[in-house]
Amino acid sequence: MTGARTIPELVRSAADRFGDAEAVVDGDLRLTFADLADRVRRTAGAFAAAGVGPGDRVAVWAPNSAEWIVAAFGLLTAGGVLVPVNTRFRDEEAHDIVVRSGAKALCVQNGFLDREFTGPPGVPVIDLKKDGFLASGEPLERKAGEDDLADIIFTSGTTGRPKGVMTTHGQTLRLYAEWCELAGLRQGDRYLIVNPFFHIFGYKAGLVASLIRGAAVLPVAVFDVDRVLELVERERVTVLPGPPTLYHALLEAGGGRDLSSLRVAVTGAADIQVELVRRITTELPFSHLMTGYGLTEAGTVTASRPDDPYEAVATTVGRPCEGFEVSVADDKEVLVRGYSVMRGYLDDQKATAEAIDEDGWLRTGDLGELDDEGRLRIVGRKKDMFIVGGFNAYPAEIEGFLLKHPAVAQAAVIGVADARMGQVGKAYVVPRGRVTEAELIAWAKERMAGFKVPRYVEFRSELPLNATGKVMKDQLS
CATH class of the missing domain: 3.40.50.12780 (ANL, N-terminal domain)
Incomplete structure (x- = not known):
């Protein structure tokens, strides 16, 4: 001791x-x-x-x-x-x-x-x-x-x-x-x-x-x-x-x-x-x-x-x-x-x-x-989180950064499977101005840690919302 x-x-x-x-x-x-x-x-x-x-x-x-x-x-x-x-x-x-x-x-x-x-x-x-x-x-x-x-x-x-x-x-x-x-x-x-x-x-x-x-x-x-x-x-x-x-x-x-x-x-x-x-x-x-x-x-x-x-x-x-x-x-x-x-x-x-x-x-x-022997099995995350190469990435934080871009009106981020990193981020964006996927990713890299930067960006005219105005991320794919 x-x-x-x-x-x-x-x-x-x-x-x-x-x-x-x-x-x-x-x-x-x-x-x-x-x-x-x-x-x-x-x-x-x-x-x-x-x-x-x-x-x-x-x-x-x-x-x-x-x-x-x-x-x-x-x-x-x-x-x-x-x-x-x-x-x-x-x-x-x-x-x-x-x-x-x-x-x-x-x-x-x-x-x-x-x-x-x-x-x-x-x-x-x-x-x-x-x-x-x-x-x-x-x-x-x-x-x-x-x-x-x-x-x-x-x-x-x-x-x-x-x-x-x-x-x-x-x-x-x-x-x-x-x-x-x-x-x-x-x-x-x-x-x-x-x-x-x-x-x-x-x-x-x-x-x-x-x-x-x-x-x-x-x-x-x-x-x-x-x-x-x-x-x-x-x-x-x-x-x-x-x-x-x-x-x-x-x-x-x-x-x-x-x-x-x-x-x-x-x-x-x-x-x-x-x-x-x-x-x-x-x-x-x-x-x-x-x-x-x-x-x-x-x-x-x-x-x-x-x-x-x-x-x-x-x-x-x-x-x-x-x-x-x-x-x-x-x-x-x-x-x-x-x-x-x-x-x-x-x-x-x-x-x-x-x-x-x-x-x-x-x-x-x-x-x-x-389980019956008292072992814990993790089956999902109540908090909206995904893991990129061992680092916790939180969509709400990433979305907050993306919304600072003048051409982004709405943003929703989810984790998608990646062979090397386990998961990476994908952003669904409703634009308010002209911006490309490459431009937005490059902009994000200057402001966020690398593991938080979305690997993919998909532009949408609208995001699926429930009655309270929250994005229904299970409908994003």
């Missing part, structure tokens, strides 16, 4: 327990657990010197890297609250989150994806790769409590505007200690993290879990199958979670590479076929595949168990984790209750009350059913 009550205590505990073992491998940079703890404390001093006090928020809008890890844990060690920002977001999307979170600073990595990451007016911008900020402070570690807020992670909803999910240190440490058990993460594992750190899969089931168990983290900023295969072979990677598209890519491109070190696979961002489960565990070296169900508002809620058969792993998302209750309402909506349910949405009591009832049940917006 780590004995840690907070994430900063976990960083220190990992240094005490694992010392000179490798903690982070990022290109030519190799940090031991002791090195990581030293850098984190210096970064905490830098944040304190910049005026970040206990409870202050700082946003990190940067890709997976050693610097992201040091910045995030350094901020928490200074007593701050982490606000991760999706690197696919455009300026308008990111600035909205930075402003609404009340962030005192914004950490970026300029040059990533050939972009300059700007901050909203009045918010200082720190470039993690260029200005030496992370190493500029005197070592510092402020005390925090397990019930103190650790992070605010923004998640979109059907209203189209992302909401900030508030979670404490203690909630995260308890849940991801169990995640380590279920996934079979071990001391000395080498964990290649493709899942972005701005998402709980990469941050909590990745970084936090690795500190709990003493696994080395190998961050990957942009998924490239050849780069992943190279790292697996050279660094003897043992743990490789990701969406099903990752494993499809490995199966297609893995020939001629030594992948024998791979042991643990974890997925759950999209539906997975029984045949893919079989191929992952027979054609690839993985001896354990865990699937699960989670959401930002509660973390990992259910997970498969090592003795579950192929069909159960593929067609369900497993049984509830310890400390969770899962129920299915009369309308099939999945309800979740337990210690890890969020403390609420930032500055939005109305949305919090709509999401969590008086008895503590969180309405997930997903539709499901429970």
